[in-house]
Amino acid sequence: MINIPLSIKVRAIAITISTCLCLLPFQGHTQTVDFxxxxxxxxxxxxxxxxxxxxxxxxxxxxxxxxxxxxxxxxxxxxxxxxxxxxxxxxxxxxxxxxxxxxxxxxxxxxxxxxxxxxxxxxxxxxxxxxxxxxxxxxxxxxxxxxxxxxxxxxxxxxxxxxxxxxxxxxxxxxxxxxxxxxxxxxxxxxxxxxxxxxxxxxxxxxxxxxxxxxxxxxxxxxxxxxxxxxxxxxxxxxxxxxxxxxxxxxxxxxxxxVTEPSDLRIRMFSCNENNNVVQDETGNSHHVLPGEVGYKDPNSLSENSQLNK
Amino acid sequence: MLKYVVITFTLLLPLLLGIPASAHHSHAMFDTTKRISISGTVVDFEYTNPHSWLKVTNEADGALWAFETNSPSQLLRKNIKRTALPTGMKVTVTAMPLKDGRAGGQIVSVKKEDGTILPIEPEAPTAGYTP
Structure with missing residues (x-):
């Protein structure tokens, strides 16, 4: 049996542990779906x-x-x-x-x-x-x-x-x-x-x-x-x-x-934020913010109010 | 005084008991058992996703009402075009009101000045809805 000096054994263990610790952060990046x-x-x-x-x-x-x-x-x-x-x-x-x-x-x-x-x-x-x-x-x-x-x-x-x-x-x-x-x-x-x-x-x-x-x-x-x-x-x-x-x-x-009516119906690009004023209220329920109320996003002035235009 | 009619439907159809609804949001904010009727002038017909909105000035008191309806492609499938409700047109909107009494609701039908009724179908089940 080969006799390995203690100092080398300690070094090997230390390298193994540090390698494992280095790899730990990457484990979270691996998608683990069992399919x-x-x-x-x-x-x-x-x-x-x-x-x-x-x-x-x-x-x-x-x-x-x-x-x-x-x-x-x-x-x-x-x-x-x-x-x-x-x-x-x-x-x-x-x-x-x-x-x-x-x-x-x-x-x-x-x-x-x-x-x-x-x-x-x-x-x-x-x-x-x-x-x-x-x-x-x-x-x-x-x-x-x-x-x-x-x-x-x-x-x-x-x-x-x-x-x-x-x-x-x-x-x-x-x-x-x-x-x-x-x-x-x-x-x-x-x-x-x-x-x-x-x-x-x-x-x-x-x-x-x-x-x-x-x-x-x-x-x-x-x-x-x-x-x-x-x-x-x-x-x-x-x-x-x-x-x-x-x-x-x-x-x-x-x-x-x-879909047959109308026969020439086309699918258009759909932006959900175009006119969405539904929020979740403090009870957890769905709530409409209406025109004139705090937080209302007017679809006709969204671009005017955007940070890009300021 | 706010001039609108509240009709409570007491005969609830059992056919529509809580089927899953794929609209963009819950209908829990609407009282699906009631109808209000607002007559006034179209301010804007927002032909937008995820829902279109019809804004109307109530002829009774000048208040602005906002009514939600289907998305553009759903309206097009009923042949309701962007030009169907121009600004300034006189309309009567029948809607399911918001439960909290604010000036809004979901459209059940829109009657134009000439008596034509737009074939809008409300997204919320019309009766028997058990939230």
């Missing part, structure tokens, strides 16, 4: 997919203006004994979408608190602060949507806050973990399985599915299977993985429907 389960499922789908390599000639036609709807989201309300009760909109006819998010005890408690506040007339939504809805909430936003398909990149555009999802289809992996951080639309990669767009998304910010609906954590990651089922409907079957918020993966199906 191993959904990634394995996504890779299995990819292994069995047909016609994965898309060409310009074979791209499906998803052109047009579409709209999402919260109707396809099974949601919770409080029963008379204060427990969570699942509700399903009449428009939601998908057998696979009758279950609301299977929440962990901590996220059940969050949902109950939001609904209890609501019964007291206290209701607030972070979107009212002009924070983007973000993904996966993006899919239930009732504003207009557009889908721009190319063989190597797909853009999904939401009118609300001009939020854009980018789905990289060129075979690349997700952003390296030491470069990743929580994003409003997450980090998405995808492939085609025939005419079905399969998308894997990670690195999302925490949020809620809708105002007064269940919350999701920044651990949320999803697999979507998106396809045009007829000329007026694009269907998005999503399996949601979230080890903080969900007890098990949750599959739910959403629809985007074509």
């Amino acid at each position: 191993s389960e959904s990634w394995a499922a996504y890779q299995a789908m990819k292994a069995h997919a047909s016609n994965k390599s898309m060409t310009w000639e074979r791209l499906p036609d998803w052109s047009g203006v579409w709209t999402g709807s919260p109707d396809y989201l099974p949601y919770y309300r409080l029963s008379s004994d204060g427990k969570l009760n699942v509700r399903v909109s009449a428009k939601n006819t998908f057998e696979s979408s009758k279950q609301a998010a299977p929440l962990t005890p901590a996220y059940q408690a969050k949902a109950i608190k939001v609904l209890q506040d609501r019964t007291k007339g206290i209701d607030w939504d972070y979107v009212s602060n002009c924070i983007p809805a973000g993904f996966p909430r993006w899919v239930v936003s009732h504003y207009l949507k557009e889908f721009a398909l190319t063989p190597n990149l797909v853009w999904m555009l939401n009118e609300e806050q001009s939020e854009v999802r980018r789905i990289y289809m060129d075979g690349r992996e997700h952003t390296p973990r030491d470069e990743a951080y929580p994003l409003y639309e997450g980090d998405s990669v995808g492939f085609w399985d025939g005419d079905t767009l399969v998308v894997h998304t990670v690195d999302n910010k925490e949020g809620t599915w809708d105002r007064s609906a269940a919350a999701y954590s920044d651990q949320v990651n999803t697999i979507e299977r998106i396809r045009k089922v007829n000329k007026d409907v694009i269907e998005d079957q999503m399996t949601v993985y979230d080890k903080m918020a969900l007890t098990k993966p949750w599959t739910v199906t959403f629809q985007f429907t074509r």
Whole structure:
């Protein structure tokens, strides 16, 4: 056995400890979403997919203006004994979408608190602060949507806050973990399985599915299977993985429907701060600041009052 | 005296019980069971995101009222254009009032001087809403 002098052992230990201490600050920069389960499922789908390599000639036609709807989201309300009760909109006819998010005890408690506040007339939504809805909430936003398909990149555009999802289809992996951080639309990669767009998304910010609906954590990651089922409907079957918020993966199906009236409707850039005078009052509730009141932001003089013009 | 009519709807439709609402903000500030009616002159029709606003001078007392309505693309889908409500036009606005009694509300309908009613749909559930 090699006999190492004590001074060298001490030095080795000191170097090891100082190296670890130096690396500690960088640990906070590493995005630690555990998406191993959904990634394995996504890779299995990819292994069995047909016609994965898309060409310009074979791209499906998803052109047009579409709209999402919260109707396809099974949601919770409080029963008379204060427990969570699942509700399903009449428009939601998908057998696979009758279950609301299977929440962990901590996220059940969050949902109950939001609904209890609501019964007291206290209701607030972070979107009212002009924070983007973000993904996966993006899919239930009732504003207009557009889908721009190319063989190597797909853009999904939401009118609300001009939020854009980018789905990289060129075979690349997700952003390296030491470069990743929580994003409003997450980090998405995808492939085609025939005419079905399969998308894997990670690195999302925490949020809620809708105002007064269940919350999701920044651990949320999803697999979507998106396809045009007829000329007026694009269907998005999503399996949601979230080890903080969900007890098990949750599959739910959403629809985007074509907007036909007026036929020439265009999606415009959307600035939420253009005319937003909703604030959260001291009770936590939503409150309108009216013209003439302290804090009112007149949309006709926002640019005149800006610091740039002073 | 403020000249407006408050109608309380006692027959609440059970059909709209608390469905999720994706508008930009909560409707908790509005009394969705009541209607007010204000007649006056259009000061401004702000065709803006996230909501459009109609500002009207109440002919009864000259007070400025501010009414919220849909976003431009939602109005366009009802064929309600920017030019639908020009400054100076006489209108009667029916709205869900703010619960705290200030001069504002959410539009239920707008009747123009010629009797035409704009097909605006309020974002807040119109009845049976259980906050």
